[in-house]
Amino acid sequence: MRAAVEKEINSGTDPVHAVMAATEQFATMFKQLGGLMAERVTDLLDIQDRVIAQLRGLPEPGVPNPEQPSVLLAEDLAPVDTAGLDPAKVLAIATRLGGPTSHTAIIARQLGIPCVVAVHDLDSVEAGTQVLVDGECGEIVPGPDPQSAQQRVDAAKAQLAAVASWSGPGQTKDGHRVDILANVQDGPGARAAAETPAEGVGLFRTELCFLNSATEPGVREQADIYAEVLAAFPDSKVVVRTLDAGSDKPLAFATMPDEHNPALGVRGLRISLEDTGLLDRQLDAIAKAAEQTGTSPWVMAPMVATLDEAKLVGESVRSHGLKPGVMIEVPAAALHAERMLDVVDFLSIGTNDLTQYVMAADRMSAELAHLSDPWQPALLSLVAYVAEAGQHKGKPVGVCGEAAADPLLACVLVGMGVTSLSCAAAAVRSVGAKLGMVTLQQCQQAVRPVLDTDSPAAARAAARAILG
Structure with missing residues (x-):
């Protein structure tokens, strides 16, 4: 620039x-x-x-912190403005634009400030109006009933106390084990996650290490970067995702130029099919990092659509002495989940991309945010189908999308048969704490009522009726 x-x-x-x-x-x-x-x-x-x-010699623009505790409503917020907010003064944020993975939402989450994005009717809320913001439900209620609002606030405080005290392991109230893992993108992030009760890494986004690289890093350079993450969890499960380049994460050395629709173009594993050496070199680096740290990472490939692609992944990863898996993001792969498990050892459902492909809706579009809701019953039906395939084959099926960071939905996923949940490190405690409050039977009992609903709101309500 x-x-x-x-x-x-x-x-x-x-x-x-x-x-x-x-x-x-x-x-x-x-x-x-x-x-x-x-x-x-x-x-x-x-x-x-x-x-x-x-x-022009003018003061830098920005959002001043309010003098008294307030809820901040805005068209959108820049990352630097969000990072400068005082959580003691800004109690919650609601914006008309943005998506769940915007910098605003991510930074607000890190600061512990509830944040709701893509709220279309914010203009109608006048300054000074008392509002209730529920970051978990993505809801803002202007002028709420005081008694009802206080009840919800008290319940949230009690839940926060339980979350703060949770230290693992990941299991239901009756002892059913579920791995609660963290999503990371580099060594510092992995070390920070290791300070939480996370039991390992369920998604290491390797491509994010190289967004600023003009050329493909050498095997040794890659190995050193991967070793940082593996060393942070030396005795724990670490799942490494091969390069998910293309579309919204273009890499200078691994992106097809001038695609009309990058989200449906050459991305993820498809890039490696164009340049087979790219995958081999990355697997060489992961194997070197594993040897260097004395660890045994699992390796999965993104954007797998066919059984032939899954076979390629299985053979390539095993030839490097590593445990192979594939991500379930493409509906075709979900429908062939059981056959996929004939050729790989595990599946990981990436609900973010799976949602946009199932619902035919850009997951970053504020106008289509209602279609990108992970509680969409059609999406959850497909997730349940994949989890059932894992049970039939006796192989693990995890979830590593935004759905895994929703404590209530995480319980429903466990009821479906999901064996691991991987989320942002900041969400690990809340997911683990909620899971520890319910039994496996409750989780299982919630599945059918959720799948039988016809909207995300109804699905949430059905889950709450059983899981609290």
Whole structure:
């Protein structure tokens, strides 16, 4: 982007308009990529505004912390604004734009501030209105009944106390074991996760280590990076995902250019099918990291759609002395889950992408947020089908999408037969604590009523009626 600004200035454009032109160029490109990259347009506009303020000698734009505890309603928030909020003064956030994986939502989660995104009628809420924000349900209620609101707040406080005291292991009230794992993207993240009760890593997003790499890192360089994560959990399960490049996570050395629809294009394992050496070199690096740390990582490939692809993954991973699995993100793979387990040792359901492909809805679109809800009954029916396949084959089936971070939904997933739940490290305690409050029988009893509903709201209500 700096180069684009310099090019504009060299052509005679003044600095302010050069910054605006460069921002527009990159914002257009990010919007065309869609998904996660489209959400980052907010970041670009924030950078633009701050640079222009500096050029004009004006104070940097930002969101001032309120003088008294308040709920912050906004069109959208830049990451730097969110990071600067005081949780003692900003009790909750609601924005009209954004998605569950936006920087705003992620940073708010890290700060412990409840955050609801894609709320379409915020303009109708006047300043000074008392509101109830439920970050777990994604609900904002203006002018709530005081008694009902207090009951919900008291229940939330009691739940927070239980969450704070939970230290593992992952199991139901009657002792049914379920691995509660963390999603990580690098060594520092893995070490931070190891400070929580997480029992291992259910999703190591290797591609996020290389977003700024112009060329493919060598085997040794990759091995050193992977070893950092493995060393953080030396005696625990660590599931490494091979490069999930393309679409909203373009890598300079592993992305097909000029695709009309990147989300349905050459991404994940499909890139390795175009360049088979890419997968082999990454598996070499994972094997070296395993040898270096004395660990036995599991390895799974993303965006697997066919049985032939699953066979390729199984053979390639086993040839490196590693345990093979595939992610279930494509509906075709879900429908062939049992046959997939004939050729690999485990499955991991990526509910984020599976949701957008089942519902034909961009999971980052605020306008389609209702279709991207992980409580969609059709989606959960497919998840239950995959979990049942794992039970038939006696092989593990985990969930590593946003669904696993929802404590109530996590219990329903366990009732379906899911054997592990992998979520953001910040959500590990809440998921583990909720699971420890219910029995396996309760989890199983909730499944059919949830699947028989016709909307996400009804599915949540059905689960709460049984699981509390």
